[in-house]
Amino acid sequence: xxxxxxxxxxxxxxxxxxxxxxxxxxxxxxxxxxxxxxxxxxxxxxxxxxxxxxxxxxxxxxxxxxxxxxxxxxxxxxxxxxxxxxxxxxxxxxxxxxxxxxxxxxxxxxxxxxxxxxxxxxxxxxxxxxxxxxxxxxxxxxxxxxxxxxxxxxxxxxxxxxxxxxxxxxxxxxxxxxxxxxxxxxxxxxxxxxxxxxxxxxxxxxxxxxxxxxxxxxxxxxxxxxxxxxxxxxxxxxxxxxxxxxxxxxxxxxxxxxxxxxxxxxxxxxxxxxxxxxxxxxxxxxxxxxxxxxxxxxxxxxxxxxxxxxxxxxxxxxxxxx
Amino acid sequence: xxxxxxxxxxxxxxxxxxxxxxxxxxxxxxxxxxxxxxxxxxxxxxxxxxxxxxxxxxxxxxxxxxxxxxxxxxxxxxxxxxxxxxxxxxxxxxxxxxxxxxxxxxxxxxxxxxxxxxxxxxxxxxxxxxxxxxxxxxxxxxxxxxxxxxxxxxxxxxxxxxxxxxxxxxxxxxxxxxxxxxxxxxxxxxxxxxxxxxxxxxxxxxxxxxxxxxxxxxxxxxxxxxxxxxxxxxxxxxxxxxxxxxxxxxxxxxxxxxxxxxxxxxxxxxxxxxxxxxxxxxxxxxxxxxxxxxxxxxxxxxxxxxxxxxxxxxxxxxxxxxxxxxxxxxxxxxxxxxxxxxxxxxxxxxxxxxxxxxxxxxxxxxxxxxxxxxxxxxxxxxxxxxxxxxxxxxxxxxxxxxxxxxxxxxxxxxxxxxxxxxxxxxxxxxxxxxxxxxxxxxxxx
Numbered sequence: 001x002x003x004x005x006x007x008x009x010x011x012x013x014x015x016x017x018x019x020x021x022x023x024x025x026x027x028x029x030x031x032x033x034x035x036x037x038x039x040x041x042x043x044x045x046x047x048x049x050x051x052x053x054x055x056x057x058x059x060x061x062x063x064x065x066x067x068x069x070x071x072x073x074x075x076x077x078x079x080x081x082x083x084x085x086x087x088x089x090x091x092x093x094x095x096x097x098x099x100x101x102x103x104x105x106x107x108x109x110x111x112x113x114x115x116x117x118x119x120x121x122x123x124x125x126x127x128x129x130x131x132x133x134x135x136x137x138x139x140x141x142x143x144x145x146x147x148x149x150x151x152x153x154x155x156x157x158x159x160x161x162x163x164x165x166x167x168x169x170x171x172x173x174x175x176x177x178x179x180x181x182x183x184x185x186x187x188x189x190x191x192x193x194x195x196x197x198x199x200x201x202x203x204x205x206x207x208x209x210x211x212x213x214x215x216x217x218x219x220x221x222x223x224x225x226x227x228x229x230x231x232x233x234x235x236x237x238x239x240x241x242x243x244x245x246x247x248x249x250x251x252x253x254x255x256x257x258x259x260x261x262x263x264x265x266x267x268x269x270x271x272x273x274x275x276x277x278x279x280x281x282x283x284x285x286x287x288x289x290x291x292x293x294x295x296x297x298x299x300x301x302x303x304x305x306x307x308x309x310x311x312x313x314x315x316x317x318x319x320x321x322x
Numbered sequence: 323x324x325x326x327x328x329x330x331x332x333x334x335x336x337x338x339x340x341x342x343x344x345x346x347x348x349x350x351x352x353x354x355x356x357x358x359x360x361x362x363x364x365x366x367x368x369x370x371x372x373x374x375x376x377x378x379x380x381x382x383x384x385x386x387x388x389x390x391x392x393x394x395x396x397x398x399x400x401x402x403x404x405x406x407x408x409x410x411x412x413x414x415x416x417x418x419x420x421x422x423x424x425x426x427x428x429x430x431x432x433x434x435x436x437x438x439x440x441x442x443x444x445x446x447x448x449x450x451x452x453x454x455x456x457x458x459x460x461x462x463x464x465x466x467x468x469x470x471x472x473x474x475x476x477x478x479x480x481x482x483x484x485x486x487x488x489x490x491x492x493x494x495x496x497x498x499x500x501x502x503x504x505x506x507x508x509x510x511x512x513x514x515x516x517x518x519x520x521x522x523x524x525x526x527x528x529x530x531x532x533x534x535x536x537x538x539x540x541x542x543x544x545x546x547x548x549x550x551x552x553x554x555x556x557x558x559x560x561x562x563x564x565x566x567x568x569x570x571x572x573x574x575x576x577x578x579x580x581x582x583x584x585x586x587x588x589x590x591x592x593x594x595x596x597x598x599x600x601x602x603x604x605x606x607x608x609x610x611x612x613x614x615x616x617x618x619x620x621x622x623x624x625x626x627x628x629x630x631x632x633x634x635x636x637x638x639x640x641x642x643x644x645x646x647x648x649x650x651x652x653x654x655x656x657x658x659x660x661x662x663x664x665x666x667x668x669x670x671x672x673x674x675x676x677x678x679x680x681x682x683x684x685x686x687x688x689x690x691x692x693x694x695x696x697x698x699x700x701x702x703x704x705x706x707x708x709x710x711x712x713x714x715x716x717x718x719x720x721x722x723x724x725x726x727x728x729x730x731x732x733x734x735x736x737x738x739x740x741x742x743x744x745x746x747x748x749x750x751x752x753x754x755x756x757x758x759x760x761x762x763x764x765x766x767x
Contacts, residue, residue, distance in 0.1 A: 009598045016591040132443070140398040140445050142615050142644035153623070166594075168623050241588055242619045243644055247445060251585045283591035291592050292554055292581035 008158050011165055013283040019171035019240070021279020022178035026233035027256035028263070028271040029185065030100075030226030036202040036266035037222045039116065043123040044103060046253015047130035048227050052096045052234025053244040054138055057145055059088035059235075065146050073146035081149045089177075092235045093228035100227025101220050109216070127249075134246035142245045145238035174236045181232060182272055185225065189268060198222055202266070255282070258302045264315025273313060277301075384428030387711060388435040389414065389701055390459040390489070392470035392480065394447040396440030398611045401638045402472055403438070405687065406494055408678050409694030410434060410469050416673065417702045425711040432702065435465055439476050446611050447472065449479035456480040460487035466716050467491065467701040469694060473609075474498030475556040477521070481513040485520045490717035492700060493523040494693035497531055497634070497657045498560050502738040520717050522739040524697050524730065525657040525690075526746065528557070530764045531633055532564025532607075534746040535655045538760070539603055539631055540572045543653075547575045549601040551592075551617070553608025553635075554581040561633040562607030569605075577601050582613065589617045593624035602628055609635035615644030622648060629653060637689060637749050637756050645751075652751045659745035660758050661692035661729050670695055670729035696728035 027049050034042045061067050063084045065075060075081050107126045111119040154172075156165040189195040197218045200208045209215055237252070238244045259278040263270025278298060285297040305312065391410050395403035414432050417423070422431045437455040441448050452471055459465050460483060468484065468491035471477050477496045484491055500507035501521065506529065511517070539545045548569055552562035559581065566576050577599040582592065596604065604626065606614050614636055621630070630652045637654035645652070661667040670692060679685035703726065704719035726733045734742045747761040 006598060009594065012594045012598075013591050016594055020588055020590070135445075141611070141640050142613075144644060144646055151623070163598075164625075166623075166625055170623075237588075241590075241616055242646075243587075243616045245587070247585070248587055251587065282588075286591040287595045290580045291586065292583055295583055 008160065008163050008165060009287065013287045014280065015165075015167055015171060017280035017283030018276060019168075019174050019279070020282060021259075021276035022174050023233045023237045023240075023275075024252070024256045024259045024278050025272045025275025026178055026181065026229045026236075027252060028260040028275045029182070029268065030230045031257050031260040032263070032265055032268060032271035033198075033222050033226045035260070036268075037198065037219055038108070038112065038119075038205075040108060040119050040123065041257070042108075042226075043120070043253070044107075044126035044130055045226065045230055046249035046251075046256065047127050047134065048096055048100060048103075048249070049230040049234045049237075049252055049256075050134055050244065050246060050249030051099065051130060052092050052231030053145065053238035053248065054134055054143070054234075054246075055095050055231065056088055056092045056235035056238055057138075057143065057244075059091040060084065060146055060148065062091075063087065065148060067144065067146045073144075074148060074150050078149075085148065089232055089235055092231045096231025096234070097224040097228035100223040100230075103227075104220060104223040109219075131246055131249065134249075138246065140246065142243045145242050145244050147242055148239055168240075170240050174240060177232070177236060181229060185229070186268065188225075194218070194221060255298060258298060262302060262305050262312055264312025267312065267314050270312055270314035277313075382428050384425065384430045384711070386433045386464060387423065387425065387430040387466055387705070388433050388462065388464045389698060390462075390465045390468040390470075390491075391434050391436045392439050392452060392455050392459070392468060392476070392491075393436070393472050394438065394440045394476075396438050396442075397445035398640065399440055399446055399472075401640055401688070402690075403440075404681070405683060406472060406690045406694045407436065408674070408681070409494070409687070409691035410698045412670075412674055412677055413695050413698035413702065415677070417699075423702060423705045425705065425709060430711070433464075435459065435462065439471055439473075446609075447476050449476045452476035453479040453483065456483040460484065460489055465489065466705060466711065466713060467720065469494065469697045469701065471496065472690070473557065474501060474560070477501055478513065478556065481521050482515055485514050485516055485518070488516070488518070488520065488713045488717060490520045490522065490701075490704075490713065490720050492697040492720065493521070493525070494690045494697050495525050495634070495657070496523050497525060497528045498556050499527050499529045499564075500556070500560070502740050503527065503529065504738075518717070519721055519737075519739045522700075522720060522735050522741075524693050524700070524733055524741050524743070526741060526744045526764070527657070528561040528564050528633070530744050531655050531657045531746055532561045532566075533568035534748075534762055534764055535561075535605065535631055535633065535653075536565045536568035536572060536574070538653070538655070538748055538762075539605070540569060540574050542760075543603070543629075545574070545603040547577055547599075547601045548603050548605050549577045549596045549599060550579040551604065551606045551608075552579070552581050553606075553612040553614070554583055555608065555612070557633075557635060558608030558612070560607070561635075562605065565605050565607065582608075582617070584612050586613050587616055589613075589620035590624065593617070593620045593626055597625045601626075604628060604630045606630055606632045606636070608632070610638060610641040610644070615641055615646075615649070618645040618648050618652070631655075634658075634689060639755070642751055642754050642756060647754075649751050650754070654749045654751075654756065656689050656747045656749060658689055658693050658747060659730050659743070660747045660761055661687060662758075663761070664729070664731055666727055666731070667692060667729040692729040696726070696730050696733060699728055700726055700733065 030045045057067050066073050103126055107122045108119050151169045154167040197213045201218045259274035260271045263274030282294055285294040393403040393407050418431050439447050439452040441451040472495050474496045504510050550562050550566055552558040632654050634656040637656050674687045675685035704716050707719040708715035724734045731743050744764045748759050749756045750759050
């Protein structure tokens with residue numbers, strides 16, 4: 001196949017990759033935080049992302065967005081749009097956060113002192129339960145997610161007068177909201193007392209107890225934050241692709257997990273970096289190779305990183321505790 | 323210790339009880355509402371023997387004979403499987419009302435033995451489940467023939483087992499070419515280990531459906547540059563390849579052909595890549611449950627204001643519901659004649675409506691209801707011709723079917739088991755529903 005270098009297309013795909021990547025980063029943060037604090041790969045996390053998008057549909061309905069008829073699923077007034085989106089985001093994040101706390105309390109806390117395999121299997125079980133809950137709730141077919149607002153397309157003129165670089169305003173929205181949430185998270189973890197407690201618990205759980213940290217609360221908070229970020233991702237993603245389905249969590253969760261491992265599992269900036277990288281890899285693979293190879297490429301990248309740098313890109317080599 | 327053991331015991335009893343209860347009742351019995359109109363006016367295959375008299379106390383009752391039915395109804399497949407199964411049930415009910423079939427001098431009632439090829443908890447048709455169903459069917463000595471499966475990849479899994487057991491099956495909707503045509507499958511003998519033809523279909527094949535789509539797009543719609551996507555499954559890739567061949571042969575340009583793996587939800591980068599090539603139509607071969615509506619929704623934001631065309635995998639309500647307003651004006655082909663336009667089909671349409679008026683489609687036959695109806699009637703006619711409760715005799719009678727007049731026109735099976743009735747209908751999304759716009763007979767090449 002003749003390869004001709006198309007700069008405009010490359011830039012377009014970089015933009016696509018970054019907006020995909022922001023969603024993966026949000027989900028990856030949940031994986032990485034939970035692993036950091038209790039060394040569990042929470043397989044149910046991707047399904048919380050899916051339930052987040054389902055919940056977002058209900059939240060939007062609450063505010064008067066018609067989710068059934070595609071013709072009138074958009075709001076006109078920009079102020080109303082911002083208000084509705086903000087409130088729906090808050091509702092979705094809180095709802096998913098609480099779900100995350102519930103899952104931890106019921107499925108993982110009783111197994112906290114069990115061998116590592118037990119909570120892992122439990123997580124797989126929770127994943128199935130959540131998927132089935134999603135299927136029972138909204139059915140097995142693709143569900144319509146309202147567009148919410150008619151998005152203006154930002155068309156940047158290029159040197160070629162017939163072609164434009166198209167940036168969807170929703171891409172910008174996703175990127176901005178994700179960056180804000182990630183910044184808030186970083187501030188929380190680095191600057192607040194609860195954040196310090198989280199870091200301490202992740203470092204050494206027993207000693208943290210000795211220091212007077214309420215470990216149960218800290219872990220519950222970690223799950224709350226992780227799940228709420230996944231919920232936010234669910235709303236943003238649903239609004240972007242305008243359709244969600246109960247098996248969405250599986251694929252998205254797998255890519256986000258790859259992103260978390262790529263960046264160094266347990267490392268928060270690593271998860272963000274990993275998310276953006278995986279998004280870019282996907283977009284470039286769809287473009288230069290063919291889309292049927294994209295999954296293979298993403299996991300190929302993961303394997304390469306793990307072979308040459310097992311702790312991930314930003315992970316630190318921690319000496320094994322004896 | 324005792325309490326928790328008691329708890330575990332109760333739990334396991336409860337689980338096993340519910341499994342038993344859910345296991346029963348999936349076979350549809352003949353207790354569906356019987357149609358009020360007379361049986362179809364079709365003339366069975368030549369050589370109807372005098373043994374097919376209606377029993378009125380003269381012949382002894384031999385019990386029940388079963389027609390196996392394998393269709394996907396669970397998960398997201400209800401729109402595919404349910405109307406098709408209803409077509410089968412209608413034919414069985416009408417035949418039973420007319421006295422059933424007489425085999426070996428005894429009168430038999432026909433019963434449907436239905437198994438879903440969507441596995442429990444699954445979302446779509448599954449070849450592995452179909453294979454298990456084939457085992458269940460072949461093991462039951464009362465099963466004489468089968469209607470189904472719906473999907474070509476399930477057929478590939480089931481055919482060797484059915485062929486080995488000598489159980490004939492007629493599919494109402496498989497369109498993949500490699501199931502019957504030696505030109506498309508050098509290893510066809512793997513699907514027919516005994517060498518005998520036991521697989522038949524009343525719908526025509528993708529090597530017809532794909533090219534008719536291409537002809538329509540090029541000639542009638544005036545599209546010269548196409549980009550092709552497929553869902554990487556047997557059916558989707560097959561029909562997309564056929565479209566590509568014909569489109570190029572007509573002089574059109576194919577700008578690219580990519581496969582999109584199942585489970586893809588974000589099509590933004592794929593659509594950006596396609597938009598950069600400026601096609602005037604996008605052909606997407608595949609079933610709508612594999613993400614096609616999401617692809618449709620990603621087209622306009624990427625700057626692709628062109629129609630989408632597909633095969634019968636997208637001509638269903640699942641596509642229009644999920645694609646919404648974006649899908650308006652899209653095209654699809656169906657490997658079935660529009661039964662509503664044939665004079666012989668009126669009695670079928672009326673009977674179907676009377677029997678199923680309360681279903682979610684208000685008793686309107688869906689894309690494959692008439693196909694399933696005719697497939698069942700061909701089997702029943704073959705049973706009468708063979709006159710014996712013997713799979714091999716019935717399979718031979720099906721193979722010899724010539725000029726069977728039914729709801730979808732006149733059917734004869736050729737040497738490969740394919741129908742000589744090569745109608746393709748063209749549908750378009752208008753006002754949010756798939757509306758028939760044209761149909762073409764495709765001349766044998």
